[in-house]
Amino acid sequence: MTSLERYIATLRGAPTDFLPRVPILMQFAAEHIGKTYADFASDHRVLVEANLRCREDFGIDLVGVMSDPYCETQGFGAEIRYAADHAPSCVKTILSDITDLSPMRLDPDPYQSERMANRLAAIREYKRCVGGECCILGWVEGPAAEAADVRGVQDFLMDLWDNEGACVTLMEHCTHTAIRFAHAQIAEGADTIGVGDAIASQLAPDMYRKLVWPLQRKLFQAIRDKGGIVRLHICGNITHLLPHLAELPIDILDLDHMVDLALARRAMGPRVAIAGRVDPVADILNGTPDTIRATVRASYADLGNPHLVMAGCEVPPGTPYENLRALCEYVPYRN
Numbered sequence: 403m404t405s406l407e408r409y410i411a412t413l414r415g416a417p418t419d420f421l422p423r424v425p426i427l428m429q430f431a432a433e434h435i436g437k438t439y440a441d442f443a444s445d446h447r448v449l450v451e452a453n454l455r456c457r458e459d460f461g462i463d464l465v466g467v468m469s470d471p472y473c474e475t476q477g478f479g480a481e482i483r484y485a486a487d488h489a490p491s492c493v494k495t496i497l498s499d500i501t502d503l504s505p506m507r508l509d510p511d512p513y514q515s516e517r518m519a520n521r522l523a524a525i526r527e528y529k530r531c532v533g534g535e536c537c538i539l540g541w542v543e544g545p546a547a548e549a550a551d552v553r554g555v556q557d558f559l560m561d562l563w564d565n566e567g568a569c570v571t572l573m574e575h576c577t578h579t580a581i582r583f584a585h586a587q588i589a590e591g592a593d594t595i596g597v598g599d600a601i602a603s604q605l606a607p608d609m610y611r612k613l614v615w616p617l618q619r620k621l622f623q624a625i626r627d628k629g630g631i632v633r634l635h636i637c638g639n640i641t642h643l644l645p646h647l648a649e650l651p652i653d654i655l656d657l658d659h660m661v662d663l664a665l666a667r668r669a670m671g672p673r674v675a676i677a678g679r680v681d682p683v684a685d686i687l688n689g690t691p692d693t694i695r696a697t698v699r700a701s702y703a704d705l706g707n708p709h710l711v712m713a714g715c716e717v718p719p720g721t722p723y724e725n726l727r728a729l730c731e732y733v734p735y736r737n
Contacts, residue, residue: 403418403419405422405462405463405535405537406534406535406537408420408463409422409424409463409536409537409710412707412709412710413631413653413654415672417735418735419732419734420733420734421709421710422463422464422537423461423462423463423712423729423730424462424463424464424537424539424677424710424711424712425462425711425712425717425726425729425730426635426712426713426715426716426717427452427453427456427462427466427716427717428469428489429442429487429716430456430716430718430719430720430721431449431452431453431455431456432448433719434452434455435448437452438486439484439485439487439488439489439490440486442469443470443484443489443490444490445520446520446521446524449467449524450527454528454532460726460730461727461730461731462730463536463537464594465528465532465536465537465538466538466539466540466596467521467525467539467540467587468539468541468596469490470489470490471548471551471598472490472491472517472551473518473521473541474517474543474548474576474583475551476515476516476517477507477510477511477512477517477518478496478507478508478510478552478579479496479505479506479507480496480551480552481493482517495551495552495554495557496552497572500553500557500558500565500568500569501565501568503571509579509582510579512582521540521587522586522587525538525590525592526591529590538592538594539594539595539596539633540584540587540588540594540595540596540630541587541596541597542584542596542597542598543576543598543599544580544597544599544602544618544634544636545573545576545580545618545621546558546573546601546602546605546613546614547598547602548579549569552576553572559601562605566612566613569613570617573613574617577617577620577621580621581620581621581624581625584625584628585624585625588630594630594631594632594633595631595633596633596634597618597621597632597633597635598635598636598637599614599636600635600637600638602614602636602643603638603639604638606642607642607643607646610646618634618650619650622634622652631653632651632654633655634647634650635656635715636658637714638658638660639658639660639661640658641660644665644666644669647670648669648671648674653674654676654677655670655674655677656677656678656714656715657676657678657679658679659681659684659685659714661679663704663705664704666705667704667705667706672708675708675709675710676705676708676709677710677712678714678715679701679704679705679714680694680698680711680714681713682714682715682716682718685697685713686718686721686725686726686729687718687720687721689725690728691725692728694725694728694729698711698729702733707736707737711730712729
């Protein structure tokens with residue numbers, strides 16, 4: 403099977419030769435080709451070269467465009483600072499007042515905004531190089547995550563308690579841009595859109611359901627309506643959100659290592675492919691090939707099909723090559 407055939411078959415619940423390998427690579431990938439994180443995040447040519455090299459060297463079934471959470475944020479008007487050895491940072495949050503959105507560009511054009519256009523260029527290059535061979539993973543920020551990037555995490559969390567209406571209005575603008583950006587990525591060749599909404603893990607279930615869940619559903623359905631596959635990534639412990647996530651139109655759910663595996667599979671059922679669960683630091687960075695193999699096998703035994711192999715979040719820089727190779731070794735499909 404090709405990587406793309408393996409990936410699609412897994413999502414359809416069909417047997418495969420072995421499980422797809424779909425790790426998230428960012429700073430590790432940049433350093434693998436002797437480039438800085440600043441190069442990787444700011445220049446699509448470096449990002450593409452790094453991911454293609456890692457696919458070839460480690461046996462990976464996708465290529466992606468993830469670099470940091472501030473792609474759309476720059477489109478909304480933020481200044482982004484690049485750094486050689488860590489992720490880009492937002493120099494200053496755009497909004498000093500949740501009720502005043504005038505400092506924002508409310509409808510940034512993905513083809514005119516510097517960082518979004520850079521991501522679209524990466525997808526075009528992937529399509530030229532590996533289109534039809536493996537998954538091409540686009541990426542957008544979810545409603546809560548992007549609102550927190552625009553407003554500032556601490557202030558946004560306080561605003562959720564003090565001014566729900568203003569928070570929803572901001573998240574609606576973020577969702578509109580995410581839909582527009584996701585559709586552009588699909589048009590350029592992405593078959594899957596990952597959605598990162600990490601801040602959602604910090605919300606109580608009732609607040610999440612009332613304020614964030616409806617906008618996530620709108621975003622995910624809009625991606626599906628254009629033929630895209632939806633992959634949801636929420637870092638942290640989302641065990642308390644699983645009953646609500648099970649009602650969303652998603653195809654893949656990434657799990658961090660602290661999530662209850664048995665509960666996750668019961669909640670999501672056989673329809674949703676579950677990826678991850680391996681601890682990026684304890685298992686991947688600091689483990690050994692043997693312990694990694696054992697952890698991957700144990701996770702598969704607990705989660706069953708459909709399943710994709712990855713660490714719960716980004717593979718850390720400095721991970722020994724033999725450890726990433728162990729993560730990406732063939733795990734035969736089991737009924």
